[in-house]
Amino acid sequence: MRIAIFGAGGIGGYLGGRLSQSGEEVVMIARGEHLKAIKRQGLRVDSIKGDFVATPLLATDNPIEAGTVDAVILGVKAWQVVDAAKAMRPMIGPETFVVPMQNGVEAPTQLASVLGDKPVIVGLGGLISYIVSPGHIAHAGGEPFVEFGETDNSTTDRTQKLMHAFQNAGVQASIPSNIQAALWGKLAFMAANSGVGAITRVSSGQWRSLPGSWEMAQTVVKEVLAVAEGHRVEMPKDAFTSAVSRLKGSPQNGTSSMQRDLMDGRPSELGVQNGGVVRLGIEVGVPTPMNSFIYNSLLPQEMRARGEFSDFEDK
Numbered sequence: 001m002r003i004a005i006f007g008a009g010g011i012g013g014y015l016g017g018r019l020s021q022s023g024e025e026v027v028m029i030a031r032g033e034h035l036k037a038i039k040r041q042g043l044r045v046d047s048i049k050g051d052f053v054a055t056p057l058l059a060t061d062n063p064i065e066a067g068t069v070d071a072v073i074l075g076v077k078a079w080q081v082v083d084a085a086k087a088m089r090p091m092i093g094p095e096t097f098v099v100p101m102q103n104g105v106e107a108p109t110q111l112a113s114v115l116g117d118k119p120v121i122v123g124l125g126g127l128i129s130y131i132v133s134p135g136h137i138a139h140a141g142g143e144p145f146v147e148f149g150e151t152d153n154s155t156t157d158r159t160q161k162l163m164h165a166f167q168n169a170g171v172q173a174s175i176p177s178n179i180q181a182a183l184w185g186k187l188a189f190m191a192a193n194s195g196v197g198a199i200t201r202v203s204s205g206q207w208r209s210l211p212g213s214w215e216m217a218q219t220v221v222k223e224v225l226a227v228a229e230g231h232r233v234e235m236p237k238d239a240f241t242s243a244v245s246r247l248k249g250s251p252q253n254g255t256s257s258m259q260r261d262l263m264d265g266r267p268s269e270l271g272v273q274n275g276g277v278v279r280l281g282i283e284v285g286v287p288t289p290m291n292s293f294i295y296n297s298l299l300p301q302e303m304r305a306r307g308e309f310s311d312f313e314d315k
Helices: 011-022 030-041 078-087 107-115 159-168 179-200 202-207 209-228 239-249 257-263 272-282 289-305
Strands: 001-008 025-029 043-047 053-055 059-061 069-074 091-102 122-133 137-151 173-174
Touching: 001 011, 011 025, 011 043, 011 053, 011 069, 011 122, 030 107, 053 209, 059 159, 069 159, 078 107, 091 122, 091 159, 107 173, 107 257, 122 179, 137 159, 159 239, 179 202, 179 209, 179 257, 179 272, 179 289, 202 209, 202 239, 209 239, 209 257, 209 272, 209 289, 257 289, 272 289
Parallel strands: 001 025, 001 069, 025 059, 043 137, 069 091, 137 173
Antiparallel strands: 043 053, 122 137
């Protein structure tokens, strides 16, 4: 398959690197010094599953140069989805499909608002990875996985073909029977892990060891599942215990990307994780007091990181 990685950061770069390593035709859309380094020396990936250097078929910041592809793996930050959808139009042919890997549950709808319904499938993935320096990614934890499927949960050749490509690349890949439930299940885990981690500013193992913080996380999960039910998403009966088990199994020294961004003063995905739960809860009249507390407590930091506050001194 000819596969474009639009946003070759932590997750996009890792997935694109593995696909390239396995022989797929990979085009990486990147920018700045990261792009220059990939062009010069390939993409270096330090991974708990084995280090490697991937050389994509093409690395560029110009979707026109990339040309039409079979599939686009979207690896940009959640707040960049709409702009990315507009930029990728030159790569979208009659049979091209786009797989969003963003946190939250709103990326597929955002993509469809720009590209139409046909090219968009629902996707999610997971691993702990980040850019160390230009052209250099570290996969520090978690078994890499991807899940995706058609919005109506039908079985199609295009999703089957992509699943096999990922599997051949050594990435766990599956097509859930209910992809929307899988997406909301991930949000239940992420909103708890990211939100409580960002509030406490310590590793997952540390905040999980404290009964009060652990209770906060479980409450976040319950609220996410209640909002999902309000949006008529049919969640499995074990959705709560599954999310809690995943929280318990996350690395002791792990931190989420949202947490790291907030702690480092960078824009984060607060608005689509805990903020998304609050917003989507309001839409269906489901209260989300714990997510509201986390979101509104962290919002001033988020606004400052985005330059929406001005520094000033009392006079």
